[in-house]
Amino acid sequence: VYSKLHEAAGGVNVTSITSERPSTDHSRAERKERTRRKLLDAALMLVGERGFAALSLRELAREVGITPAAFYRHFANLDQLGLVLVEEAFGALGSMLRDARAEQTPPEHLIDASVDVLVRHVDQQRDHFRFLARELAGGDSTLRTSIRKELQLFRSELAVDLARLPFVREWPTDDLYVLADLIVKTMVSTVQDLLDVPADKPEEKRLVADRARKQLTLVVLGVPHWRP
Amino acid sequence: VYSKLHEAAGGVNVTSITSERPSTDHSRAERKERTRRKLLDAALMLVGERGFAALSLRELAREVGITPAAFYRHFANLDQLGLVLVEEAFGALGSMLRDARAEQTPPEHLIDASVDVLVRHVDQQRDHFRFLARELAGGDSTLRTSIRKELQLFRSELAVDLARLPFVREWPTDDLYVLADLIVKTMVSTVQDLLDVPADKPEEKRLVADRARKQLTLVVLGVPHWRP
């Protein structure tokens, strides 16, 4: 049955490609890399719908169009593939942060700019974010801890950024972290809300973004009156 | 192997009980109810560790000490049992809300009282809350939607309560919901933080509670300055 699938989907194509265009995917290494990518992409898709624990090796191989045994040419087991997914998803998070900082936004537009960056990245890397959001709460303990650690790192960097702002500048470090944590909590919840919005309802997505902006504003309004 | 388990665990007990004390669990209906409870309790425990999707009927039956087939005397399938778990967990949530309202706290102590109630209930009904927290993000879509609906109900009730407080009294309904949503987000995140604290580290739990109190205070401090 695998050979049939292969004929129908990949096999014929491969033959025709190699004979007709002698260019890009000629090399064995390139072909291997392409299969690896397909495995990661398919896993990300399947996992988003049902959680990593419910992913099966055979199902994944079927999706990609290879034999179950061929999977082992790329990963030692499913857990290893899971860890690679986490790394890639963190890459997505990192690029979001870089974006947010690169823009050199004046303090009065920080909230709008941050929410914009958030919405844009969740749109662009939906599968990665959905994976992180799911496994943060529901995943096995290895996945969960590594995601949580990365979030703490995020919180620390945010704290450093916050320390430059008026009022907050004079706060003790502990309170700074409390504020950073509240903002991260709000952001994470907003990501989860965004992921729940069906793709065909952009107006609902706008509502979620609006709400996030208002909530962050409310938090910021409290800042000057802390420890009165 | 089942018969051995049964002899070792339940079977012998049952015999001795029925012969020695002729009281409580004599009746067939009571015995059935006890098994049903055991199924629900064992499921709640197993699910907390690995997620509902990873729960298997045979594993559950093994844990409870009955034959896999006997499961069907109590539930049509695992999904039905899942829905009952959701109902029970919402019961836990409801009792928390009732507690919170029954206390008739003066406004200036509302935050402390609410966080206390939250911490206490997460302690007492840890398994239920863990189940809800897990399946809220990671569960199958039936579980997820029903949990989410219940949270929205919670948010609405909170909005009604908030509408009685100074400053907030004059807010438009939309903004009221934004505030209620922010508070619920913070509470849900705090529950997740509390569930991550190992049972043998009460001092860490205190830190999480402190942080929640401060964060809610920060939000409330912003309230009088909204739409300035």
Add this chain to the structure above:
DNA sequence: TGTACATCAGTGAACGCGCGTTCACTGATGTAC
């Protein structure tokens, strides 16, 4: 350039395993007289 050998991504068959579900059954509890 052409040939002979090495590499290795992917194949397909096989394995043992735990799963959900069905079925006829058993024997203690419950009920009618």
Add this chain to the structure above:
DNA sequence: TGTACATCAGTGAACGCGCGTTCACTGATGTAC
């Protein structure tokens, strides 16, 4: 109170299925001469 029959929670065997993993293999790509 004692007996005969009904109920039904739990049994244990059986089924077909998808799973992860292993293995010897194939044949196209890559390399050395």
